[in-house]
Amino acid sequence: MSSIIDRRLSGSRSNANRERLQRRVRGRLQEAVEKMGRSGAIESLSKGDKAVVIPANDLHEPSFRHDSANGSWDRVLPGNKSFQRGDEIPKGGGGGQAGREGAPDGEGEDALGVLLSPDEFLDLLFDGLSLPNLRQGTGGEIKAEQWRRSGFVRDGSPSRMHVARTMRAARARRLALRAGKRRALEALQEEREQLLADIAARKQQQGDVSIEEEHLRDIDAQIAVLQRKIRAVPFIDDSDLRFAHMDRHTQPRSQATMICIMDVSGSMGETGKDLSKRFFLLLYLFLQRQYQNVQIVFIKHHSVAQECTEKEFFAAREGGGTLVSPALALAEEIITARFPADEWNVYLAQASDGDNYFADNAVVEEVASRLLQRLRAFYYLEVNRDDESHLLQAYQELAEFFPQMVCTRAQQREDVYPLFRELFSKPQVLEHG
Amino acid sequence: MVNRLLFSDNDWSFSRLDAVDRACAQIAQEELGLDTYPNQLELISAEQMLDAYASIGLPVYYAHWSFGKQHAIESGQYKRGEMGLAYELVINSNPCISYLMEENTMTMQTLVIAHAAYGHNAFFKNNVFFQQWTDAEGILDYLSFAQSYIAACEERYGIPEVSTVLDAAHAIARNGIDRARRPRKLSAREEEMRRQERERYLEQQLSEIWRTLPPSSSSERPEKESRFPAEPTENLLYFIEKNAPQMPSWQREILRIVRKINQYLYPQGQTKIMNEGFACFVHYYIMHRLHETGQITDGSLLEFYASHTAVVFQPDYDDPRYSGINPYALGFAIFRDIQRICVAPTEEDRRFFSFAGDPDWKKQILFAMREFRDDSFILQYLSPKVIRDLHLFALHNDPESESYRITAIHDDAGYREIRERLAQQVAESSRPPSIVIDKVDRWGDRHLELHHLDATPLSEKDAQSTLELIQRLWGYDVLLTSNNSEFRLAARRD
Structure with a gap:
């Protein structure tokens, strides 16, 4: 009789192998992912599976095998049409090719395509990067709750029943409840043996045994009662049940916020906007992926600054003149209102072409130096310019006093990812704050 | 109805x-x-x-x-x-x-x-081959033992370490099968007990062959010339598992697992x-x-x-779909032919097969199924009719010559030769190159010498990479020489 089992729901078991494969080709994957990070379309970075091609050589599995191209061999083939015994067929082409079989194990391996899921892709893309100067546990923390095992309790959901503990409790209870009765039973049985011997002895002397027999019946009755009681101790009882207990533990976790400021003024142009968006998208994906608890604030500005949603931020197409200071002022306002520096790690990233209204630079300097005291890091990305702007110069001056001020420049899209990696991979020393 | x-x-x-x-x-x-x-x-x-x-x-x-x-x-x-x-x-x-x-x-x-x-x-x-060589009862247990043991090793020694051992073991897995001796039955529990026993033993003992302390008196000095192993041995995996000088016991166990599983799979290829x-x-x-x-x-x-028909289809050698002889097609044709030879034998069948015309064709089919493996099965049962139906022909390649030569076709002169050649081809395709362990330099630098016995040359690039993997297992230099040429490869300790 056959048994029929539905295995379809037990799912795939290839994950462990897949993970080991990726571990093995990690270097190659990293290379390919970085290439995509540099030049791939921005929108598709976080979406869809990515195919990475690994040269077959990297994954070749060697073994001792014969070289079928050399040496003499005989082979039997099907489908003879016109050959006669003794025919000669020129090698390498012509009507009678026999070479298709020539790759017994593994010679003809092609390059291997590995598909990376979006998560795997991002993990590789942001491998080794982190937010600098992140304060752990000194103020600025929230209590995150987590379930943890903590001992055993007497009731709970059946799925959490702990069999070993339950059986141990049951055994303890059975031992405890039976022990007294067992002892009494043994005593009675001994007494009964004694009595039987007495009766036998008296009978031999033809004495009267009625009292003893009465006693014997009495003992037998008691024994029966005790045996029943011992049997009645249940093998397992409700009181034996033990359940693994889960408890909530609060865990301090540091929290961080990133304020993104993008220049969307008319002077930025398509390239400038593309470069900034690329940078911010990487930043956004990076924070989303690596940190559970990072708040992101989006600010776009031309001559006025405006807080906006993520969607508006990345879709922004505006025009007009440029004033940087309102954006910084808005950032300052938001920080004061929502992210007090002793509770939050605050970061700020700004992208602009540096084309600021000249008189505004002094204001910017003033606001920025106030802001900097409350920031863990301030990233300024200047895009699409051949020379250094006055804004950049002003920031560079600030950088001499504030090590958390970091300025960098990008000319073309291929620059963005390497620059991004550089910004977030070097550990920075923070003296202030 | x-x-x-x-x-x-x-x-x-x-x-x-x-x-x-x-x-x-x-x-x-x-x-x-x-x-x-x-x-x-x-x-x-x-x-x-x-x-x-x-x-x-x-x-x-x-x-x-x-x-x-x-x-x-x-x-x-x-x-x-x-x-x-x-x-x-x-x-x-x-x-x-x-x-x-x-x-x-x-x-x-x-x-x-x-x-x-x-x-x-x-x-x-x-x-018979399955009965002798595999243990259908124990395999599922053994596989889960292997899985959990290797998972435990990964946990303890790290995935890369375990992978290195497995890479090397897989490379010589085909040279790790006892072809002449029936393996012992597998049972997971017994296996676990034996494993622990082995581990204890190995921890207590220093292997006798590596005893290099100076002997107490010169009269006891062992013959330096005595060979080890005494006879060349073909089971590389087994030899290394038992004799690698400094291999930790968990690695030996992994070699053993790979060897056992390949041993189990061996009859399927045959x-x-x-x-x-x-x-x-x-x-x-x-x-x-x-x-x-x-x-x-x-x-x-x-x-x-x-x-x-799609399953038993045999494309001709010059068909773009051709990729060797289709085992379904050949096997099915032969079994059907055994039935035909019993039920409706021709004169030719009577000349070739003593059982031709046996009314109990089921008995003949079951006998053929039980008692043979591919090469002997072909040798025994490949009939002229099947050779004609498939239009089989035999081709010879001489590396010196400019052309291939047809040595036999489906005619009276060719039936027996095709049958023998095909049986040989089937036997060879399932056999790895014959490589034996020739010698271990016990008293010197402990290098291992391998020797290749076949006439067909080895693929050199692969042999070199395989040798390097063996070297990692053995821990000392490994050399490979061959019968048929000046061929000499070495993998050195770095």
């Missing part, structure tokens, strides 16, 4: 599978007289079939990147539509597990049950043609009987013919 149809439309359901299984069992047991292990039919999805492919069809297997690679290749081909999946997969275990794909129609499920659950199953249970041929023969018989007894419709029979 009573309607005996098992199904009329083509969707499968569990109750239908059950009914079909009973019907197949009845025909297989009562009419063909097949003796099988109990069956376990498991329904799986295409994705799970791909998983099973990646682990050589084993239901439980340890994790290794090469299986991930296999999976990536196959799922890629499958998704691009370049490869269809097998309708079934069957495991030589007791109970015998057959995987059925959920995509199959009911007719296909019937075919698959007849093919795998009765054809292959009977073969696994009765073929009986591919017979195994598939017999399963095809059985499904062909059962499907026809189901049709004759009114249990499946004409439509089902036609659908069956369509897939059956």
